[in-house]
Amino acid sequence: MDRLLIEEEYLEDIIVLKLRGLVDSGTSQFLEDKFKELIAASSVKVVVDLQEVDYISSAGWGIFVGEIKGIRALNGDIKLSGMRPDVREVFDLLEFNTLLTPYNSKEDALAAFETQENSKLT
Secondary structure (H helix, E strand, C coil): CCCCECCCEECCCEEEEEEEEEEECCCHHHHHHHHHHHHCCCEEEEEEEEEEEEEECHHHHHHHHHHHHHHCCCCCEEEECCHHHHHHHHHHHHCCCCEEEEEEEEEHCCCHHHHHHHHHCC
């Protein structure tokens, strides 16, 4: 598959983006456009489900890094879930874990938003 498909699922104030395919220089603009659309709509609590992503290039990772500042400025966050080992290896190598938190499952990522909300209340 040489393209990127993005499915959206809204769960209260959190949006889950389920990606399928490759995130590379040819498809990363599509992902960037989606993030810009979410920011414009103030949908800034985002879980990106990467279970069906086989590859993310440096251009693809650059989209996540480039958009996180705008999302966090609106009190949101991007949480990554379900990275395959090959994708996770590059993520770790690039040390993006200092900017973005990966979770094993979509459920773990969703729960992290709840925990984050609860910690702001205390």
